[in-house]
Amino acid sequence: MVSETYRRPEPRQPSRRVWAWFRLRGRGASGWAFVLHRLTGVVLVFYLLLHFYVLSNLARGPQAYNAIISAMKSPWVTLLEVGLIAAVLFHGLNGLRLMLMGLQIGVEQQEAMFWGALVVSALFTVVAAALML
Amino acid sequence: MALRRMWIWQALSGFLLVVLLAVHLVANHFAAGGLLTYQQVVAYLSHPAVLALEILFLATVVFHALAGVRALVLDRGVSRKTARGVTAALVVVGVLLVGYGLWLFAVIVSMT
Numbered sequence: 001m002v003s004e005t006y007r008r009p010e011p012r013q014p015s016r017r018v019w020a021w022f023r024l025r026g027r028g029a030s031g032w033a034f035v036l037h038r039l040t041g042v043v044l045v046f047y048l049l050l051h052f053y054v055l056s057n058l059a060r061g062p063q064a065y066n067a068i069i070s071a072m073k074s075p076w077v078t079l080l081e082v083g084l085i086a087a088v089l090f091h092g093l094n095g096l097r098l099m100l101m102g103l104q105i106g107v108e109q110q111e112a113m114f115w116g117a118l119v120v121s122a123l124f125t126v127v128a129a130a131l132m133l
Numbered sequence: 134m135a136l137r138r139m140w141i142w143q144a145l146s147g148f149l150l151v152v153l154l155a156v157h158l159v160a161n162h163f164a165a166g167g168l169l170t171y172q173q174v175v176a177y178l179s180h181p182a183v184l185a186l187e188i189l190f191l192a193t194v195v196f197h198a199l200a201g202v203r204a205l206v207l208d209r210g211v212s213r214k215t216a217r218g219v220t221a222a223l224v225v226v227g228v229l230l231v232g233y234g235l236w237l238f239a240v241i242v243s244m245t
Contacts, residue, residue, distance in 0.1 A: 041201045041205075042205075044198065045198045045201065045202060048194060052233065055237060056237065058171065058174060058237060058240065059236075059237055059240045061171070062170075062171035062172070065170075065171045065174070066170055066171055069169050069170070088154070092147075092154070095144075095147040095148075096147075098144070099144045099147065099148060102141075
């Protein structure tokens with residue numbers, strides 16, 4: 001009988017698995033924008049905490065602060081800082097795009113705006129890298 | 134519903150951050166000589182307007198970051214009770230982080 005084999009479908013739930021963020025097939029530019037926005041956001045949260053920790057050396061006096069700033073001048077740290085600049089730029093520009101979407105402004109151009117955010121952040125990252133490295 | 138309402142605050146704080154972060158980065162790393170020494174930091178924060186902007190930046194960035202973390206967690210479809218717990222925990226974290234930042238500002242300003 002049909003009633004014996006029929007199972008009520010599970011209610012549709014928001015995805016419990018982080019991996020679902022990365023199922024990009026068929027989701028186009030907005031899918032990529034979503035994943036990149038989340039990833040850069042997570043990176044920036046960790047950076048914020050690290051920044052707070054590094055600046056805690058200010059409370060330990062001039063020697064401690066100047067010592068940690070000297071340690072930060074390593075090329076590896078500079079390389080990470082370039083990555084940080086890329087993350088900040090993309091997250092900020094795509095955030096502006098999301099804000100416009102929410103306000104129903106330029107919704108048809110959302111894909112172009114995503115590519116714009118990507119290209120502009122890449123360009124500025126290259127400029128910053130050239131200045132810093 | 135809670136997420137939708139929060140979205141507006143997330144967007145507003147994000148927009149404010151675009152402006153404040155630009156000021157923070159330019160002022161900290163270009164205009165004030167890079168703030169690479171302790172004395173530069175102390176001198177920089179001794180300007181009341183700078184201090185006010187940095188405090189606003191601190192509160193805004195902590196709010197925006199934790200609201201983002203909250204959205205990540207709530208997006209995974211937790212129960213209402215868990216959601217409330219997460220929000221309460223993040224409020225505590227936020228108060229602690231802003232408190233820590235204010236304490237650090239106070240320590241630096243007291244050096245002038």
